[in-house]
Amino acid sequence: MKPAREVFELHALEIIYLTALTGGSSFPGLDTDLKAESERSLRSLMDAQMRSLERKGYLETDFMGNAQVKEGLHEFIRIASGSTSYLCQIIQRHQQMLKVYYFFRDGTWFELEHQPDGNGYKVQEIYAWHELVFQVVNRTPLVQGLDDNSGQMLSEAEESDPAQWAERLLLNGASVLSLAEIQCTGEEAQVQRELNLLIYEDHMSLLQPGTEEQVRRTPVHFAAAVEEIIAWLQQTDRSEEAVYVDSNNNIPV
Known part of the structure; x- marks a missing residue:
């Protein structure tokens, strides 16, 4: 049972x-x-x-x-409280922000979900690696569209302040999903790596650093976005006790 x-x-x-x-x-x-x-x-x-x-x-x-x-x-x-690193997932849409933390040690995972409507949190244990992947992917907005402008660089105005550009799109109904691995040193926290997806008008784009500090916006299908998320999660440091190979899909669980 x-x-x-x-x-x-x-x-x-x-x-x-x-x-x-x-x-x-x-x-x-x-x-x-x-x-x-x-x-x-x-x-x-x-x-x-x-x-x-x-x-x-x-x-x-x-x-x-x-x-x-x-x-x-x-x-x-x-x-x-004893974590030296943790994962943070943020989904922002329509002026609302959902924030979820994923903590791990010795093969045990917990998620802490911040409720967007107040100061409340929900805590639950995650029993396996594949369940962590499911939780992250399940919170990703589902879209199917893909335009033909692959690999677009942001315009000069967008590039000068990508955060301001993304904020304008949010006001117009866009959603942003961000994943970050955060390292803790004492009271300080620093983002070690991150993955950012922009969802706007049924289209999803991967935002990546380009050359010379530019930002590249690459339209992707939902399936490709999921592959990016899984590949990103697989880089997370975790105990060897928590890792084995799923023979069906070759995803560590």
Whole structure:
């Protein structure tokens, strides 16, 4: 029988509280700043998170004040807060942004999905490499169109500020999908590599660096975009324990 999947629903402050409770000092991807809070205010704020987690059944506190975090959630916090690198997937469309983090260590994967309508997060474990691939691909907008202008360089105006150009297209109904591998060093985070896809008017384009710092926009079919995503994911560092070859499609899972 397939094991029941646990889904934990958390808020940013609850994640920060759990990180501190389990011995962590920071949590990648969360930019909540509590430095301005007084010690009294911070203590009250953390007590509120403890009570909230207890009501959800994620935390138990005995009469001696000892707290025990639910096993699956404890494992997620341990892996994520101790990560030296993680993956981030962003899908932006119609002024809404969906952001998903993928954390991994010793063959175990978790995803943290930031809800676009607020400060909520959903956490669940990913049981296998092929499921990670499915989760990433399944969040990619499906389009079938392909125009004939393959390998176009952005115009001079577009090239001068590709981010501003992409923002204008977003205002006109385009979607952007970005994948990034982020390395963590202390409190600093740096993008090591990334993949960007632009979806506009039923057409999908791969945005890649060209020569002399130019940006190349290459129209692709959805199937080709999926191949690019899988190839990009296969470069992710992961434990040898989590890798074996699927004889059907030769994709490490």
